[in-house]
Amino acid sequence: MxxxxxxxxxxxxxxxxxxxxxxxxxxxxxxxxxxxxxxxxxxxxxxxxxxxxxxxxxxxxxxxxxxxxxxxxxxxxxxxxxxxxxxxxxxxxxxxxxxxxxxxxxxxxxxxxxxxxxxxxxELKSGKLKADDQVFVKDGERCWFVKLEDVRLLESEGNYVRLFFHDHKPLILRTLNYLDERLDPKTFFRANRKHIINLKWVENIEPWLNGGLLVKLKGGQKVEISRRQSIKFKDILSL
Amino acid sequence: MIFSVTSVVVFTTRLLTAQDFSVGMIFANMVNISTVILLWSAIYFFIHYFENLKRSEIERLVWEAAVKDFELKTLKSQLNPHFMFNAMNSIRALIEENPERAKTALTQLSNIFRYSLRIERTETVPLEDEVKTVEDYLALEKIRYEERLNYNVEIDPAVKSIEIPPMMIQTLVENGIKHGISKYPKGGELRLKAVSVNGHAEIVISNTGSFSEEEMKNSKGFGLDNTKQRLNLLYGSKSEFNIVNDNGFVNVILKIPPGGRQNESYNS
Missing domain, CATH: 3.40.50.2300 (Response regulator)
Known part of the structure; x- marks a missing residue:
């Protein structure tokens, strides 16, 4: 080691x-x-x-x-x-x-x-962040090592991204676009301009306005998938 | 409460008189005796209650005095545990690398420790004793920071025996290292200078860096507030405390009058 x-x-x-x-x-x-x-x-x-x-x-x-x-x-x-x-x-x-x-x-x-x-x-050299990789998150006095597989939702807030895991939702100093490039597309999906969801946390999917979809995550959050991304989403899930 | 009990007893006694005199008498006697016992215990209870009240009042006062004493003690700065553990860690590494230096370092560390125990019972110490501790302290920090710390100590013999509050210079030097050396990857310089100005001791502690009022407010500047408060308690308006920026250095300037403290003792 x-x-x-x-x-x-x-x-x-x-x-x-x-x-x-x-x-x-x-x-x-x-x-x-x-x-x-x-x-x-x-x-x-x-x-x-x-x-x-x-x-x-x-x-x-x-x-x-x-x-x-x-x-x-x-x-x-x-x-x-x-x-x-x-x-x-x-x-x-x-x-x-x-x-x-x-x-x-x-x-x-x-x-x-x-x-x-x-x-x-x-595999560290591959460059993509896998589900079992961990990130370090600090929010005020508390800090966590978070396994990416535990993160159900990432929400953009300006230059920051809010991570949702367990009962916590701290901010990290990264842009959503940056994370979108780094995260493994097999697990993480860009639902719309503001959200990336963890596919392993999807509970159910409903048709939504303008040919989009509404995804409900385990834990209760609902995230809209834009029309453009819905086509991609259906592609991934039909595999 | 006692009155109502008595009236009930009287009332019951009267009721009984009409029916059966002798049984009534015995019963009334019993009731009367118990009334006396009740009354007696009530008095006993009240006396004890007030005694306890008084005792807890005294306890409260003792406690308050202890808290105040504690506050004043904490005003007397103590050795920073972070420094102690880091020094011991450095010494541990030195034992293999430079055993001679490790021995000296251990002696220096015990000097500092002994000084900090000694001053627990004193209000002021001669400047030279404090400076000796500061020099040991700087030598130990030098082991830790190596080329990142450069220091210089210059003491005018005329002020060597002026009495100063213990750990005051030490705290300011520690502060200087914290803000002037440990923050910068390349480190910095620390200077301690004491001269005689019109019979007063003027002590200047300088460190690389700059100081802003804004930063001071944000950080819990316990060290500096503490120093000001202590100077004020001990010397009143005869002492001075200033911080100035000077050519890439922060200078903390203390003026201490000769002849020790001017105010009443605060450590009873």
Whole structure:
């Protein structure tokens, strides 16, 4: 498993390298010193796992995750950060407190390895976001790793897109057109100018005005499919 | 309540007198005794009630005093746990890389820790003691930030023994690192200078960057408000506190009068 360490302090990176040396399943392929550096190196190496410091100069670790389209496994490393820890409690993400305890590191790494065995490793190079890919979403103090398959609806709000998953509907800084290009067309369908729907969440379909369709999603939302898109929609479903 | 009970008892006694005198007497006696017992317990109850009330009032006052004391204690800034853990993490890495430096760092960290324990019971310390702590602190931050932190400390011997509130310079230096160094990928510079001006100590803490009123309002500038409040409590109008932008640096300027505090003690 390929990993990258993201931390602005050289000594912190060195220490983590040393602590990771006994783990033969983890190859640290690179280190990054800030969020922008990390974005570059992540796209270069396509790691399966990143060790991520939260407080860094410029952008924080959270800002970094928000900018990634496809988020690898993440283990947070932090010295002391009440806010971050609060966010983790809600989501039960993995985090390590610095100085890192070797036993805690071992259990965090094992958890990631186990998780990766269970899930099919996504083909990272293909470029399209698959249903089992995850994105990082932050809304105020709360944050989530969201599996795309759990997202039933994406709604455009200017430069932002509102994601609907479980009981949450946070905004992410992406345009709907951008996501339309990146999302896997087998799962996600552009219903109209403002909406993309997850086909796996469609409950029923009714004919609608002007030769369009009205789709009801599990969870209750109703989305209109424009006439032009309806033809495409029928095509996909008849396959 | 007691009166109504008594009147009922009297009423019942009268009723009984007409029917059976002796049985009535016994019953009335019983009722009378129970009235006395009832009355007695009522008095007992009330006395206890008021005693408890008084006690809880005292407890409330003690609690309030404790809260106030706590507020004043928190005004005395404490060591930032984020710094402590990061320093320990750096030292852990240094143990292998540069054991000599690791040893020094550990000593510096214990100096800072000891100082922070010592000042819990003091209102003011000689400037030179505080500066010693700040120097240890900066040396540790230098290990962490490496080439990203450059610092310079310059103290006029004339002000070395002026009494200042403990952790005041330390907090401002921490602030300077937070806003002037840790924010920038390339880091920055921090300077601490203390000179004597007309018998006052003028202490200037500068860091790379710029400061805006707007930002100050948005961020919970606890550090700066805290410093102002403490200076005011201790020296009243004889102290000064200013922040200015100066050529790519933010200067925090403190003026502290000689001869310690001017106001009544706030730590009873």
């Amino acid at each position: 390929k990993a990258i360490i993201v931390d602005d302090e050289r000594l912190a990176r060195t220490e983590l390298q040393r602590l990771l040396a006994p783990f033969k399943d983890i190859q640290v392929v690179d280190e990054a010193v800030n969020a922008d550096d990390a974005i570059e190196k992540i796209s270069k190496h396509q790691p399966d796992l990143i060790f991520l410091d939260i407080q860094m100069p410029g952008k924080t670790g959270f800002d970094l995750l928000e900018e990634l389209d496809n988020v690898p496994y993440v283990i947070f490393t932090t010295a002391y950060d009440e806010y971050a820890l609060k966010a983790f409690e809600v989501n039960a993400l993995d985090y390590l407190l610095k100085p890192i305890e070797p036993a805690r590191l071992e259990s965090a790494v094992n958890r990631v390895l186990e998780k990766s065995k269970k899930e099919d490793t996504p």
